[in-house]
Amino acid sequence: MEDRKVIIETGWNLDNSYANLPKLFFSKQVPTPVDSPKLIILNDHLAAYLGLNVQSLQKSDGVAVLAGNQIPKGALPIAQAYAGHQFGHFTMLGDGRALLLGEQITPRGDRVDIQLKGSGRTPYSRGGDGKAALGPMLREYIISEAMYALGIPTTRSLAVVTTGESVFREAELPGAVLTRVAASHLRVGTFQYAAEWGTVEELRALADYALKRHFLDGDGTENRYLFLLQEVIKRQAALIAKWQQVGFIHGVMNTDNVTISGETIDYGPCAFMDTYDPATVFSSIDMKGRYAYGNQPYIAGWNLVRFAETLLPLIDDNKEKAAQLAESAIGEFMQLYHSNWLSGMRTKLGIFNEEAEDKILIENLLSIMHKYGADYTNTFRALTFDDFTDMALFDTESFAEWHEKWQERLGRQEESKDSYHELMKSSNPEIIPRNHRVEEALEAAEKKGDYSVMEKLLDVLSNPYAHSNEQAGYVALPEKSTCPYRTFCGT
Ligand code: AMP
Ligand code: MG
Numbered sequence: 211m212e213d214r215k216v217i218i219e220t221g222w223n224l225d226n227s228y229a230n231l232p233k234l235f236f237s238k239q240v241p242t243p244v245d246s247p248k249l250i251i252l253n254d255h256l257a258a259y260l261g262l263n264v265q266s267l268q269k270s271d272g273v274a275v276l277a278g279n280q281i282p283k284g285a286l287p288i289a290q291a292y293a294g295h296q297f298g299h300f301t302m303l304g305d306g307r308a309l310l311l312g313e314q315i316t317p318r319g320d321r322v323d324i325q326l327k328g329s330g331r332t333p334y335s336r337g338g339d340g341k342a343a344l345g346p347m348l349r350e351y352i353i354s355e356a357m358y359a360l361g362i363p364t365t366r367s368l369a370v371v372t373t374g375e376s377v378f379r380e381a382e383l384p385g386a387v388l389t390r391v392a393a394s395h396l397r398v399g400t401f402q403y404a405a406e407w408g409t410v411e412e413l414r415a416l417a418d419y420a421l422k423r424h425f426l427d428g429d430g431t432e433n434r435y436l437f438l439l440q441e442v443i444k445r446q447a448a449l450i451a452k453w454q455q456v457g458f459i460h461g462v463m464n465t466d467n468v469t470i471s472g473e474t475i476d477y478g479p480c481a482f483m484d485t486y487d488p489a490t491v492f493s494s495i496d497m498k499g500r501y502a503y504g505n506q507p508y509i510a511g512w513n514l515v516r517f518a519e520t521l522l523p524l525i526d527d528n529k530e531k532a533a534q535l536a537e538s539a540i541g542e543f544m545q546l547y548h549s550n551w552l553s554g555m556r557t558k559l560g561i562f563n564e565e566a567e568d569k570i571l572i573e574n575l576l577s578i579m580h581k582y583g584a585d586y587t588n589t590f591r592a593l594t595f596d597d598f599t600d601m602a603l604f605d606t607e608s609f610a611e612w613h614e615k616w617q618e619r620l621g622r623q624e625e626s627k628d629s630y631h632e633l634m635k636s637s638n639p640e641i642i643p644r645n646h647r648v649e650e651a652l653e654a655a656e657k658k659g660d661y662s663v664m665e666k667l668l669d670v671l672s673n674p675y676a677h678s679n680e681q682a683g684y685v686a687l688p689e690k691s692t693c694p695y696r697t698f699c700g701t
Contacts, residue, residue, distance in 0.1 A: 220266040220275070224284035224312030225321065228394075231419055232412045235400070236288040241278025241309055242330025242340065244385070246374030249273045250344070250661060251351060253368050256391060260324075260368070261317040267369070276389050277371045278309070278329040285311040285324075289332035293406055294399035294466025295516060297500060300406075303399060303466050304334025307342060310395065321423070323395050324368070328387040343383040344372055345652050346698075348664060350388055350477040352651065356643040356671040357474055362452045363445075364474040365392040384656070393473055396420050398517045399466030405520035417524055420470050435524035439539050443514055445472025447543055450510045451550035454503075455558065456642060457483035457586040461493040461697060463501050463509045465516050479697035482642045484687055486579040486586040492645075492697040507551075511543050557637040558590050559616065560630030563623050571612075571619060578608045585687055590638040594631070595677075639674035640681045643667070645695045646688035 229236065249268060257264050266272050274280035281287060289305040296303075308327045315321055327350075328342025351367040358364050373385040396419075404413040417435055421428040425441050428434035449472050453460065460467070461479035469475050479493035488504025496502075501509060518536040526532035555572045556564070579589055582603040589603065593616075598604040620630060651664035670681050688695075 218263050218266045220272055220282065221260070221262040222275075222282040222284060223261060223315045224282065224286075224324070225315055226284075226286040226288075226312045227321070227423070228290070228310065228313070228323075228419070229286050229288055232408070232415055234291065234408055234412060235404070235416065236290050236310075237304075237333045238287070239289045239309055239332045240281065240287050241326055243279045244277050244373035244375055244387070247273050247277030247279060247371045247387075248374065249276065250348070250370045250372055250386070250655075251664070253351075253355070253366070256366055256368050259316060260314050260322070260391070262314075262368075273371055276326075276369045277373060277387050278326050282311065287311055287326075289334055290395055290400070291334065291403055292397050292399040292466055293403040294397070294464050295402075295513075296464045296466070297496075300402070302334075302403070304403075305332055306335040306338050307332070307340040308390070314391075323390075323392045325390045325392065325395060326387050327390050328373075328385065339377065341373075341375075341377045341385050342388065343377050343379060344370070344386040345383065345656050346478070347386040347388040348652055348655055349648060350390075352648055352664065352668060352671070353477045353480060353643050354474070355668060356674070357458070359672050360452075360456055360639060360642075360674055362456070362458070362474060363449055363472050365390050365469075367391070392469070392475065393471035394420075394423055394469070395475075396423070396470040397466050397475070398468040398470070398513055398520075399464075400470075401517060401520040402465060405523075410523050413520070414524055417521065424471050433525065433535070435521050436535050436539060439518055439521050439525070439536060440542070442470055442472070442517060443539060443543050444546060446510050446514060447546035448472065448550050449474065450507050451547055451554055453506060454551055455554045455637075456639065457486070457503070459483055459490060459492060459501070459503045460506065461491075461496065461501055463506065463513065465513050468510075468513045468517070481645050481695065481697050482587075484585050484587075484644065485583050486576065486589070487583075488580070492695055494696045494698050507544070507547050510547070511540070514543055515540055554637070557633055559593065560620055560634040561623065562625050562630070562633065565619070565622070568619070571615060574612055575616075578606070578612060579603060581608070582606060587639060587642050588685060588687070590634075591640060591685070594634040594638045635677060636675050640677045641670060641674055641684045643671055644684070644688065647684060 254264050275282045287309045291304045294303050308325050309329050311324045313321045314324050331340035347370045351370055354364050354367050368389040368391050370388050375385040376382045377385045404416045428437045431437040467476040481492040483490045490503045491499045518540050522532045525535050584603040603609050651667045654660040654663040
């Protein structure tokens, strides 16, 4: 007799194409079961996009999957191998505390990685415990979802569960597992690993896989591997320009944290800049400011050179020719970055068309913002709404002069005031995940088990261009503090 009980299927529809790559690219590894998983937060919208049933995910079987206690149908858990330059030094890495469950094929046919982060030790854990603490996982959830809402390519966060176990860092902390969703987890570091420890055929298999997964197989191009390089360069140029436009500082732009898909990945020590200053660094371990805000485009260029080096044997058998082709592709990066940046900054100032002097107009604004210690986000918000109060910058002669030039510039375009106001509204966020707000939400969650502060914050961050009354309460800057904000790697 058939069981009449209705079982809601969660909707896992997993494939494992990455596991068809040569063996050197991964190790099979099951997650380490945890004591008592509890769902802390679930991303309903993302679940729906993935074709997953929210009610079913909330039930104990659903949560067991998000904690690594149960393996969903079709999953083949693996730890991915990769290498990377960390602060300039090349080293072997790999998923030390993460596992790829598989690739979910979504109802609309997209293929996205489902990864558990904090799911226990793997062959790549080195000295680490393979675990993650609740605070950093919630931080990744908040910031990655804020980035998504800002319109910036990023990995996403499906859920955070606590494990009922402690992890030991500088203190005893509640353990957690984050479910990360990504276009893929292919990194520049994956190619570095292949180039260093694989054969040319293994490297080619990886490059073919990346082309198939992200770049329509490179169909119709003369040199597919050069095309791969050019496309990754394009995506990174667009990505970094977007970071700069919202004042996002990644904090740890090591080559293992640079995706081939062009998504932002690895929300460890990242943070958003308040006061505009190109030298801003938040990460406690970035002593020399290698990954400072103003350095991000140059570091991206450096990382892409590392990527180009890995592809040389595939680009051409003739070493000189390969180097020449790769160099000319790399040579495009700064120009591409700059034109992305310029067009984005034009929209922030309500400018539709192009004039040669626009760059100077933008740079002059940034220079006086820097001089007078203006808040980055709030300056553009003030320009959007003609609301020049509360900021020293706005009382200066330099600003008055700049403002006049800007008004003249706007007057030289055909578009109406209404249309450039709309352009500015959709280009300048009302709110960003400001550090003090994120900290406040994490503190309530970690110390009191109160997740309402975080939920409220996530709600206002989910549409940063809404400019709603509710968001206005989040515009305020942190109290002046003598001690600069510091972030830590999410270990
Ligand atoms: P990340 O700083 O998150 O980019 O991590 C750098 C490397 O350290 C990666 O290979 C991680 O998998 C590994 N790692 C980070 N935290 C841990 C941990 N708690 N246990 C094992 N490996 C870790
Ligand atoms: Mg990383």
